Amino acid sequence: xxxxxxxxxxxxxxAVFVAAALVSFLWTPHDVETLNVAARMQGPSGAxxxxxxxxxxxxxxxxxxxxxxxxxxxxxxxxIGIVFGVPLGLLAxxxxxxxxxxxxxRGNDLIFAFPSLVIAILITAVFGPSAxxxxxxxxxxxxxxxxxxxxxAALSLWTLDYVKAARVAGKGTARISVEHIxxxxxxxxxxxGTIQFSLGILAEAALSxxxxxxxxxxxxxxxxxxxxxxxxxxxxxxAIFPGLAIVLTVLGLNLVGDGLxxxxxxxxRRAR
Amino acid sequence: xxLLRVEGLRVGIHGAPILSDVSFAVxxxxxxxxxxxxxxxxxxxxxxxxxxxxxxxxxxxxAAFGGRDxxxxxxxxxxxxxxxxxxxxxxxxxxxxxxxQTIGDxxxxxxxxxxxxxxxxxxxxxxxxLDRVGLPxxxxxxGRYPHELSGGQRQRVCxxxxxxxxxxxxxxxxxxxxxDVTTQAQILTLLKxxxxxxxxxxxxxxxxxxxxxxxxxHVAVMREGRVVEADRTxxxxxxxxxxxxxxxxxxxxxxxxxxxxxKEMPLLSVEDVTRSYALPRVSFFAPPVPLNAVNGVTLxxxxxxxxxxxxxxxxxxxxxSRAILGLDPVQGGRILLDGEEVDGGGHLPDALRRKMQxxxxxxxxxxxxxxxxxxxxxxxxxxxxGDLADREARVGRALTDVGLTPADTSKYIHEFSGGQRQRxxxxxxxxxxxxxxVLDEAVSALxxxxxxxxxxxxxDLQARYGLSYLFISHDLHVVRAITDRVYVMRRxxxxxxxxxxxxxxxxxxxxxxxxxxxxxxxxxxxxEGGRYGT
Numbered sequence: 001x002x003x004x005x006x007x008x009x010x011x012x013x014x015a016v017f018v019a020a021a022l023v024s025f026l027w028t029p030h031d032v033e034t035l036n037v038a039a040r041m042q043g044p045s046g047a048x049x050x051x052x053x054x055x056x057x058x059x060x061x062x063x064x065x066x067x068x069x070x071x072x073x074x075x076x077x078x079x080i081g082i083v084f085g086v087p088l089g090l091l092a093x094x095x096x097x098x099x100x101x102x103x104x105x106r107g108n109d110l111i112f113a114f115p116s117l118v119i120a121i122l123i124t125a126v127f128g129p130s131a132x133x134x135x136x137x138x139x140x141x142x143x144x145x146x147x148x149x150x151x152x153a154a155l156s157l158w159t160l161d162y163v164k165a166a167r168v169a170g171k172g173t174a175r176i177s178v179e180h181i182x183x184x185x186x187x188x189x190x191x192x193g194t195i196q197f198s199l200g201i202l203a204e205a206a207l208s209x210x211x212x213x214x215x216x217x218x219x220x221x222x223x224x225x226x227x228x229x230x231x232x233x234x235x236x237x238x239a240i241f242p243g244l245a246i247v248l249t250v251l252g253l254n255l256v257g258d259g260l261x262x263x264x265x266x267x268x269r270r271a272r
Numbered sequence: 273x274x275l276l277r278v279e280g281l282r283v284g285i286h287g288a289p290i291l292s293d294v295s296f297a298v299x300x301x302x303x304x305x306x307x308x309x310x311x312x313x314x315x316x317x318x319x320x321x322x323x324x325x326x327x328x329x330x331x332x333x334x335a336a337f338g339g340r341d342x343x344x345x346x347x348x349x350x351x352x353x354x355x356x357x358x359x360x361x362x363x364x365x366x367x368x369x370x371x372x373q374t375i376g377d378x379x380x381x382x383x384x385x386x387x388x389x390x391x392x393x394x395x396x397x398x399x400x401x402l403d404r405v406g407l408p409x410x411x412x413x414x415g416r417y418p419h420e421l422s423g424g425q426r427q428r429v430c431x432x433x434x435x436x437x438x439x440x441x442x443x444x445x446x447x448x449x450x451x452d453v454t455t456q457a458q459i460l461t462l463l464k465x466x467x468x469x470x471x472x473x474x475x476x477x478x479x480x481x482x483x484x485x486x487x488x489x490h491v492a493v494m495r496e497g498r499v500v501e502a503d504r505t506x507x508x509x510x511x512x513x514x515x516x517x518x519x520x521x522x523x524x525x526x527x528x529x530x531x532x533x534x535k536e537m538p539l540l541s542v543e544d545v546t547r548s549y550a551l552p553r554v555s556f557f558a559p560p561v562p563l564n565a566v567n568g569v570t571l572x573x574x575x576x577x578x579x580x581x582x583x584x585x586x587x588x589x590x591x592x593s594r595a596i597l598g599l600d601p602v603q604g605g606r607i608l609l610d611g612e613e614v615d616g617g618g619h620l621p622d623a624l625r626r627k628m629q630x631x632x633x634x635x636x637x638x639x640x641x642x643x644x645x646x647x648x649x650x651x652x653x654x655x656x657x658g659d660l661a662d663r664e665a666r667v668g669r670a671l672t673d674v675g676l677t678p679a680d681t682s683k684y685i686h687e688f689s690g691g692q693r694q695r696x697x698x699x700x701x702x703x704x705x706x707x708x709x710v711l712d713e714a715v716s717a718l719x720x721x722x723x724x725x726x727x728x729x730x731x732d733l734q735a736r737y738g739l740s741y742l743f744i745s746h747d748l749h750v751v752r753a754i755t756d757r758v759y760v761m762r763r764x765x766x767x768x769x770x771x772x773x774x775x776x777x778x779x780x781x782x783x784x785x786x787x788x789x790x791x792x793x794x795x796x797x798x799x800e801g802g803r804y805g806t
Contacts, residue, residue: 161632162640165700168597169652170625183642 004262010255017249021067030058032065033217041235051237053227059238062219063245069131069220070249073213074200076135078193081142086189088143089150090181093158094173105151108144116141117206124212131214134207138200149192153185187264191257198253205246221246275300275440275473276321281333281343283313283320283497290316290329291497298441298490303467303474305488305505307481309520309719310690313497314477318443322360323350338440355382359434363446365426369418375402375429376414382436401432405462423585424455431462438470445477452584452746457790460487479719481524482792485509493517509798519721525794526724527753528731534577534756539610539740540596540628540708542571546604547591565591567764568605573708578734578741580751580772582787583761589744592761593712596742597630610707622655629701633713635693639685645671645696646681652704670699673736674729691722695729702733708740715750727754748791752776760784 029049036056044051050059092104111119120137127133157163157180166176207213208222216223221242228238276298283291291313298304308314320331321342335342338357345353354360362368369378379398383389389397395414402412405428418426427447434442444463448456464487467474476488484491484505492502493516501514512518547566566588573579583589594600594616596607601617608614612624629652632638639648649667668678674695685693694714701709711730715723731754733739745751751758752772759769760781768781779785 161634161638164594164597164599164632165630165638165697166651167599168625168628168630170620170622170655171651172619175654180640184640 004259006255007259010252010259013248013252014256017067017252020064021071024064024068028061028064030061032057032061032219043237050241053238054231059241062224063241066219066221066224069214069218070201070204073131073135073138073204074197077138077142077200078196080139081146081196082193085143085146086150089147090154090177092151093154094177096155096158104147108147111141111144116203120207121212129212129215131218134204134213138203142196145196146192149188150185153188154181157181157184191261191264194253194257194260198250202250273300277336279334281317281320281331281335283316283325283329283331285329289497294499296492296499296502298473298475301467301471301473302490303476303488305484305491306475306477306494307484307491308494309479309721312494314494315445318445318477322354322358356386356437357439358441358443359439360443361430361434361447363449365423365430365450368430369426371418374415374417379429379432379436382433386437388437397436401436405432424451424459427451427459435466435470439472441473441475443475453787454584454790480792481521482794485794485798486792493520506798509794523721523724526727528728530731531735532756535575537575538572539575540573541608542569542596544605545569545595545602545607547595547600548603564764569766571759571766573740573742576738576740577757578743578755580755580758581742581744581761582746582748582751582758584746587761588764589761590712593710593744597628597710626655626704627706628708628710629704629706630710630712631697631701631714633716635690635697635717638697639693641685644681645683645685648685649696649700649703651700655704666703670703673702673733674699691718691726694718694726708742710742712744716745716747730754748788
């Protein structure tokens, strides 16, 4: 089977991003925590490939370690969304039309009704700004996304004959949900997971930008942007490189998500 | 005079041959039947003529129509032919209409696209066409939307669209397969009338020999992308020259050998059962109105007996079957299986569940595509406490019973054909050694030759294991072939019951009479080798 070009491109971008994060554990061009004020705000050069920031730290090193932060926050946030959202969606579909379904779905609506950033600000305002609280905040607004996707797909599966046959075989709703429903909605969840992952990276950057995410000295792409804001006319590269990192990573993950949707959907696959 | 002459039509998809050397001729103003089982290439033939083949398919050969070769026309020229010279209707009326456009607009659209009339004229013409297909203005104004119509009414709208420009040829691809028998009879009458009045030719594509017998002048039998036999309908039905034609007829008239083995003891008794749904409230303060889908139904299946339940779509037979299987609670009456009450509201004891299993209609939707056959067939073992030591042996035996092999357990379901899947569904139902198997339209989706084999298998299994069947179907031929007694259901009630042969030969209730009259049949004297009538 041929993979679509956009998927290959997206996968390559995402791979660069993940590789940068992994390599940063073993090696970075310079130490991110060493300040060298004498060498501040240098442009790209042989010693500092992407230049240095206002405290003389190497930007490439900070981007690599920042990728780590982004991945950690996004992975755990998507994980929270899946761990809570998917069972809720399965439950709502299994008890479709009942009070349980109604409560779960209206609860989802309630969370959806708040802009995600407002929830994040609320949580960090109460518990203090940190990467962990940012994760929790992003995870909370991921939950209804997964619950809805799961419920929507599961509802149509519950009307299929093989589910009826399983009920005639005496299987309970929990068992049917795990054996028959979940594997058949997994495709959708993988695609949604990829998209939520990119949104998580964006949300982490946004929270860090307003100072509610990872705290210094942990590098974060969002805070690199925030720090560069006042110096943008003096040293535009301070803003350009973290900005590019965010754009390319989110673009890459979205392309992967779109590509997976096409590859995993048998209808689209046949049409191609 | 010949209207359409197809010569040496070949179609290949990515090089794989689908049609090879298909040739036939359709005369002006006649009904031409194209008969064959699924995959024989009859729909592909129609699509090739309309240049509507799916992506990757290429056609060659000649199709002379009105002095032009349809296969060599450009897309632009073909647009002028489609709808104008050749109309087409499809099997599924539920998806053939645009749900957000009124029926008037959709019929008028054909006229406007071909530039034959202004908007006002088109609306007037659309009105006339809808009147002609039996949708009068009083009940069906042009502003109606498709969802307000039944399947049969939608098919009428499709016909009105197809004949809006009075084409010389109408291609109808299984036009009545998705419809109930009484609706089917009405649509076939309508088509017959249109052919006569408009002097239009009709190319009728169907799998149903009886439909062709009643309607067409000429018929061609297709198999594996070839026309195996073609002749005047009556001549072909009487001579049955080709072995495949003979096989097809034998299969469609097939009734399995069955031993009468019903005992007196009732196995399943359905006593005055009512299943009702709450309809959506009309207004906020109005109390919800219940809809009785099943209304006071009483029915018994004796041990070792095969009982039919016939009725048209929406009569409540599937709702009743779900209640019998204990999947839904009943709102009145009770259901007893082997003396124990089946309570769909609560949890059925495993021992009771083991006594009944089910086979559904759709051989494609009946299995989780992600499990292997071994796991699929073993699913009902869930009803046994603990682990069964002879689990694998039992699965193997069930597969052998239905004519497959124990080695098939490691395959996935997509590796099997429709008929084989239905056998696997029967194996899954057999594996717990149930007393009752509910067959919900279990052979309706199968081709006639496969259907004959599955009916034989069912008869054989019944004799071997003393099974009881509740055979739910809309197909009267099949019910007659496999059941001892029959119940006729209409609008949630049983209107007639009795021994199958009696009910079918001398129906008492007018609805049963109507159903039997509407069922298309091959004339009794058109036997093989029979002599021509006058």
